[in-house]
Amino acid sequence: MNSREQLITFATIVTKEFIRFMRIWQQTLLPPAITTCLYFVIFGNLIGPRIGQMDGFNYIDFIVPGLILMQVITGSYSNVVSSFFGAKFQHSLEEMLVSPTPNYVILLGYITGGVARGVIVGLIVTVVSLFFSNLHIHNLGVLISVVTLTAFLFSLGGFTNAVFAKSFDDISIIPNFVLTPLTYLGGIFYSIQLLPELWQTVSLVNPILYMINAFRFGFLGISDISLPSSYLIIGIFIAALFVINLRLLNHGYGVRQ
Amino acid sequence: MVTSTAALEIRSLCKTYQNGVKALHDIDLKVEEGEFFGLLGPNGAGKSTVIGILSSLVNKTSGTAKVFGVDIDKNFAQAKSFIGVVPQEFNFNIFETPWQILINQAGYYGIPRHVATKRASSYLTQMGLWEKRNNRSAELSGGMKRRLMIARGLVHHPRLLILDEPTAGVDIEIRRSMWNFLQKKNQDGTTIILTTHYLEEAESLCRNVAIIDEGHLIENTSMRSLLRKIDTEIFILDLEQPIKEFPKNTGLAIRLLDEYTVEVAVDRTQNLNFLYEQLSDKNIHVRSMRNKANRLEQLFINLVSQSKESGVTIE
Numbered sequence: 238m239n240s241r242e243q244l245i246t247f248a249t250i251v252t253k254e255f256i257r258f259m260r261i262w263q264q265t266l267l268p269p270a271i272t273t274c275l276y277f278v279i280f281g282n283l284i285g286p287r288i289g290q291m292d293g294f295n296y297i298d299f300i301v302p303g304l305i306l307m308q309v310i311t312g313s314y315s316n317v318v319s320s321f322f323g324a325k326f327q328h329s330l331e332e333m334l335v336s337p338t339p340n341y342v343i344l345l346g347y348i349t350g351g352v353a354r355g356v357i358v359g360l361i362v363t364v365v366s367l368f369f370s371n372l373h374i375h376n377l378g379v380l381i382s383v384v385t386l387t388a389f390l391f392s393l394g395g396f397t398n399a400v401f402a403k404s405f406d407d408i409s410i411i412p413n414f415v416l417t418p419l420t421y422l423g424g425i426f427y428s429i430q431l432l433p434e435l436w437q438t439v440s441l442v443n444p445i446l447y448m449i450n451a452f453r454f455g456f457l458g459i460s461d462i463s464l465p466s467s468y469l470i471i472g473i474f475i476a477a478l479f480v481i482n483l484r485l486l487n488h489g490y491g492v493r494q
Numbered sequence: 495m496v497t498s499t500a501a502l503e504i505r506s507l508c509k510t511y512q513n514g515v516k517a518l519h520d521i522d523l524k525v526e527e528g529e530f531f532g533l534l535g536p537n538g539a540g541k542s543t544v545i546g547i548l549s550s551l552v553n554k555t556s557g558t559a560k561v562f563g564v565d566i567d568k569n570f571a572q573a574k575s576f577i578g579v580v581p582q583e584f585n586f587n588i589f590e591t592p593w594q595i596l597i598n599q600a601g602y603y604g605i606p607r608h609v610a611t612k613r614a615s616s617y618l619t620q621m622g623l624w625e626k627r628n629n630r631s632a633e634l635s636g637g638m639k640r641r642l643m644i645a646r647g648l649v650h651h652p653r654l655l656i657l658d659e660p661t662a663g664v665d666i667e668i669r670r671s672m673w674n675f676l677q678k679k680n681q682d683g684t685t686i687i688l689t690t691h692y693l694e695e696a697e698s699l700c701r702n703v704a705i706i707d708e709g710h711l712i713e714n715t716s717m718r719s720l721l722r723k724i725d726t727e728i729f730i731l732d733l734e735q736p737i738k739e740f741p742k743n744t745g746l747a748i749r750l751l752d753e754y755t756v757e758v759a760v761d762r763t764q765n766l767n768f769l770y771e772q773l774s775d776k777n778i779h780v781r782s783m784r785n786k787a788n789r790l791e792q793l794f795i796n797l798v799s800q801s802k803e804s805g806v807t808i809e
Binding site for chain 2: 238241252253256257333338339494
């Protein structure tokens with residue numbers, strides 16, 4: 238396959254993924270908007286005023302970046318895990334596997350689909366947040382790069398989960414028992430400066446902390462973590478997961494007998 | 495001197511699954527370009543494993559396979575670009591429309607969109623699916639799904655089309671139209687490998703045939719040679735007049751099923767003229783005649799039984 242043919246194949250996979258999540262928008266795009274509304278009402282309007290300010294900002298403005306990124310993470314991860322596992326489950330993945338499509342194109346196609354959903358969900362949640370808070374942007378470049386890289390990273394995570402999954406139960410274990418706790422403990426609702434020193438150190442092991450803080454920097458210009466450290470961590474995880482996924486595909490793990 | 499490259503050349507192909515099951519034992523197979531080749535065998539014989547290896551869904555344990563001279567170990571992508579696969583099980587996304595399925599499949603082979611749309615239109619029309627092109631595939635009947643799979647397998651214009659039980663569960667009318675379609679594709683130059691349980695189908699379509707049983711190749715020959723191995727054919731004769739008893743000493747193995755129906759076994763040293771002469775002499779008139787069972791079916795059963803009894807391969 239020459240590079241032009243590979244580009245056509247890549248576009249085919251991305252388009253297919255885009256059509257898939259747009260077709261079921263009630264399941265993919267609407268829930269994040271509703272969930273975020275509830276977060277804003279409960280944590281922002283009801284509890285927020287009692288908390289007061291955090292790092293010099295109203296509480297609701299402080300939590301907006303984390304809430305947006307949380308939905309980006311969930312959206313990109315669940316898009317790839319459900320789509321790839323679904324294709325495995327009903328064997329439609331074989332359409333791609335019997336073709337000359339290189340494995341890295343398959344991987345990039347699914348990941349781009351996940352990024353697309355993550356970014357669209359992020360935009361929807363951002364629009365919703367405008368009804369509840371006064372958003373101002375400190376650094377647009379940081380916002381765009383962090384949201385794209387985070388969506389890329391969690392799409393890769395979803396792909397790994399889908400490769401190993403053998404049943405539909407397996408695709409919900411990681412989001413429920415790993416992703417959600419790490420997201421909540423990643424500093425969406427608080428600054429780690431509030432934690433005792435020991436727990437501040439423990440929190441640094443959580444990669445999501447780096448993403449949320451970098452994203453918050455893009456909006457508010459404040460962060461518990463330095464920006465280069467955040468990009469470095471995100472980059473390391475992306476590189477590691479990309480290599481792992483590609484090796485899994487090349488070995489045919491979970492997809493070839 | 496012009497040498498032609500075989501469409502498929504398999505040497506010493508072995509497959510042992512992770513659970514220890516040996517699905518293929520040293521399979522050698524050659525399919526020439528332009529052939530309509532039958533790959534037969536009972537359930538679990540290893541036919542789908544061979545197809546799985548050629549389409550990269552199954553990793554081989556050892557051996558080599560070349561598609562139009564391209565070794566799958568050296569350039570699997572190019573080898574795969576020559577092959578169109580129509581698998582036994584429905585394996586398309588049931589939420590997608592036939593149109594989307596064909597366009598996507600063309601896309602996976604790097605075919606530009608404007609070419610893909612022309613081909614999708616053509617194959618959906620030829621397969622009688624044009625009216626259903628925008629329906630969800632889940633809504634198609636079994637026969638339509640089979641035809642959709644064939645259209646999908648052809649959309650990138652493969653030189654080698656592999657069909658794994660393409661007419662399973664399809665009514666006779668559609669089956670016949672599929673046969674005509676496949677024969678035409680073959681005449682147009684597409685090499686076809688067909689696995690089927692309908693031996694009548696193999697007999698009608700295939701010029702050469704291989705039989706696999708328990709992972710061993712037990713026969714690989716032309717259909718004509720294979721049929722020559724049939725020792726005895728059993729015919730059912732429907733008589734014009736009722737008879738109480740069939741005359742003895744005819745030299746034929748005859749059994750009266752009822753007063754209008756006779757079963758006659760004709761071995762290969764005899765011919766049908768001999769049979770009719772005997773019947774005319776006795777003033778017995780035949781209204782119609784048919785095979786008791788498909789003759790290839792009986793031979794197939796015999797070959798598989800021999801292979802199981804001897805425990806060795808018959809080459």
